[in-house]
Amino acid sequence: MERHGGRILADQLAIQGVRRVFSVPGESFLAALDGLYDVGIPNIVCRHEGGAAMMAEAYGKMTGAPGVLFVTRGPGATNAASGLHVARQDSTPMVVFVGQIARSDRDREAFQELDYRRFFGPLVKWVAEIDQTERLAEYIARAFHVAVSGRPGPVVLALPEDMLSARADIPDLPPPARLPPEPGAAQVGAVAEALAQAKRPLVVVGGPHWSAQAATDLARFAGALDLPVAVSFRRQGHMDNRHPCYVGDLGVGMNPKLGARLAAADLVLALGTRLGDTATNGFTLLDPTRPGPRIVHVHADADELGRVWRPDPGIAQPAPAMVAALARLNGRPVPWGAWRAEARAEYEAWTTPRQTPGAVRMEAVIAWLSAHLPEDAIVTNGAGNYAAFLHRYFAFKRHGTQLAPSSGSMGYGFPAAISAALEHPGRAVICLAGDGCFQMTLNEMSTAVQHGARVVVIVANNGRYGTIRMHQERRYPGRVSGTDLANPDYPALARAYGGDGVVVTDQAEFPAAMAQALASTLPFVVELQLDPEALATGFTLSEARAMGEAGAG
Template sequence: MCPTTTHPTETSTRLPDASAPRPRTGAHILVDALIGQGVTRAFGVPGESYLDVLDALADTDVDFVVCRQESGAAMMAEACGKLTGRPGICFVTRGPGATNASAGIHIAQQDSTPMILFVGQIGRSMRGREAFQEVDYRAAFGPIAKWAVEIDEAARIPEIVARAFRVATQGRPGPVVIALPEDMLSEIATVPDAPAIEPAETWPGLTDMMRLQKMLWAAERPVVILGGSRWNAKAVASVVRFAERFDLPVAASFRRQMLFPADHPCYAGDVGLGINPELVARLKAADLVIVAGGRLGEVPSQGYSLYGIPDPGVPLVHVHADPEELGRVYQPTLAINASSGAFAAALEGVQPPNVIPWAGWREAARADYLGWSEQPPANPGPVQMATLVHWLRALPPETVVCNGAGNFATWVHRFHRFRAFGSQLAPTSGSMGYGFPAAIAAKRSRPGTPVVAVCGDGDFLMTGQELATAVQHDIPVVAVIVDNGMYGTIRMHQEREFPTRVYATTLTNPDFAAYARAFGAFGSTVERDEDFVPALDAALASGRPAIVHVKLDPEAITPVTTLTKLREASLAKRSVG
């Protein structure tokens, strides 16, 4: 979803009139409800189970992006929700359409992203018979969605849609799944529209902020870790000012690097996969840890090894919009129930001590980060991944860089500089196939902003058919496909555990540049470092969807590891054992 406040030129031709209810079909009531909540864009794959909705949308200016597979559509909606803070909207048909979309629902749940998935459903009179493509969506999506519901009466659509927007955006944001029985959509009802909702902000108490100030004054080695959702550019600016006033090192949680500018002297790096060992040591040496917005889940906690459970063993301040997340794993010294934006605003009133007792602590953290991200190790082959990522830094700060899952992403997180809020789209859930659909959603939402998806070969082909979506809708997004002919992450683990038994991890790939041209997109191939910048520039200048096919040596796995090293180390360990 892209709200009208973000895109004032995108308005609907039919506006709901709450003062004069009139008879409407369920489908028209639904579309009016969405427009009333500021929806201007939706993603989906058409299906006969919700043809009435498509017919109702045809009378509006809502931008319906027709996708080629439901997982890609759901990922696009999730990415839109991540960028805007308002629910991304996706429509899919029943049965296989809904189950295909479950990948996007899982991302939205683990990434705390507001999203609403509408699923066409069988007619109400057929339920319970295992009718054609019948699924109980409450049961199917209940464990991976924040709320799953089926609308039984057209008259209840405004009520349930308004509630869905609140559920998706308030507290810890997440996905809502709404099933739409086919006959309900054609049912006539006379019902007023619900007013537009704004998610409630949870503000920290004055006592909480005073305690935080006292804890900071007593600290000698404090650190801040930013994560989670419900941030915006204003909130990030408030945290930057807070860090400057207190001279604090600030780290970003896994794939939340856009929450603090990487070129700022207070930035200390990201707490994710392939973390800087110096940052791990600093986090363990800290005598005050402030976790704002995030959950400190498995990846940022380094497999729950960073701090003790349930007693973290260090004074911990945990700030989160959902009270159920406070103390769920780690018992904090100070639990602050507040949304990220409200907490950031309240930081303006927290005052630093007259003399900062941790002089040099922030500078050392910054030096560690620069040493980690500016001195790339060489990888095997004529294409150097760190050099490639360094060249991405030349793009404007607002450029949105997207990625899915795979070892290739480690290079992006370590060597790229995310300098602006909204410049990163990546799944903390670790879902493959995310980067390219996310890039399509970002470019559709921000047509004047450069958008680049960095994808692995196996990663891209999970949703690569969405190139047809980009071509059809003239969305000039650029995908940089890093092709090493394997599922690299799985191969890395396989080489470590079974060094002489490579099995089921090798890939036979197409010529991705030719693949792009077959769709009517721009395609080029890179086999040497010096070819990359001209290829990327040509792709961006083409004005078309584009693929830059980068051929990487299979031995280049991560910035610190090659397959040869893994294999030799594993064999040596086994021989000793």
């Protein structure tokens, strides 16, 4: 049956199992909007392409299936780039459809014209422009395959307006058949052999493909062999943090003692993580140019093996498949019991809250959340000084309860929370945001209200870009430039959008504020008025300034 290109596209999305798309509409893809209308795939209409892209990325993180985004040509595409960067660095599958000028107007700098192959090339796994309506199904099938294969990531398809509105009579294409990966006996034996020779092993877990079953398998494998397990930056939901083998996260503001253990290990079993600069403190704890521990590297993308580290061996498998096989190994006496126990004790000491100044204290806020939120509550965040408190003091208890950008993107937490609330409407969804972080995407409050996303946003308001100010005070003490903020009344702003909120000025008020927030059927903002002196490092601004003056920064 002859269909226009927008209907062919929408039918193909349905075949791929797409359950919702995120968009900011544009006249360049009206035919696609028409196709979505016929097929009935929900379209989450957003207020800015950056927020829409982050919602789609969060969907990919949660489900393992590509998040789908529609944006218009030119400004729409460039606005979306921030979310694609998150997807690339976080190995998250996405398929992005970008409107394009008519084919006959190419290379004339037509209205909003961009060469998407050149613009998106460094950001995505694959970018293409579809010239023939007859090839839409082919390109879309390939895009979904590329997005999830190997190391997952974003894919961009540009849709010339006239191609999309043209009609064609073509069959649909089903998704490719896939067999689940299964490590061979030699691969599992290589890991077991490396462990048999180790005295100070450290398992480092990260990357994509994880699931609740994978988290269970990891706990069983680590428990049977009494192995210490660290996670990479913002992957704390990969293992129950209460497990005695969990020893912390190798991220920004990591426990220095955990970093020292990474440097002192004689075997690093890297499962799914790329073991990049954040996990290694800028390649200082481990240096790819110098001798170090034996690294057994398991990663789904063979091209990642040997790209930075010399693995011994490198195993091209999704980490959860390998962990499932390792979980079947029998336990045995090991020589590193004390090594694991000491690492766990250091983690517990590190996560004992250290008091910061002020009537409202972030360490107490996070400790309360960790103790009182449901175990399946989803916690999201962007980037900022406030996030270090979350990483340090919150115990993630189940897989899929942490949504955060390893790329360090500000503004991510709120769109991610909206996406999470739409995907899991029965679960508590909490967004932690700084005042600078929240203001980058708070216009998506309109999206949350329109689509019924129940989210709680806890805004850490210290009146500044806190992380940048911290570094500024240490490097250029007393010379404040470009880091102060003027802030709105956040609860009043939420009410203006149709949500609700309260201000917390004393720690004793916080439990009641959270009870009101969690009971609300509306998007809800809890604004924490913080002492500007408080820093996530455990130092005050005055102490950081003094360190800078003493040359210790």
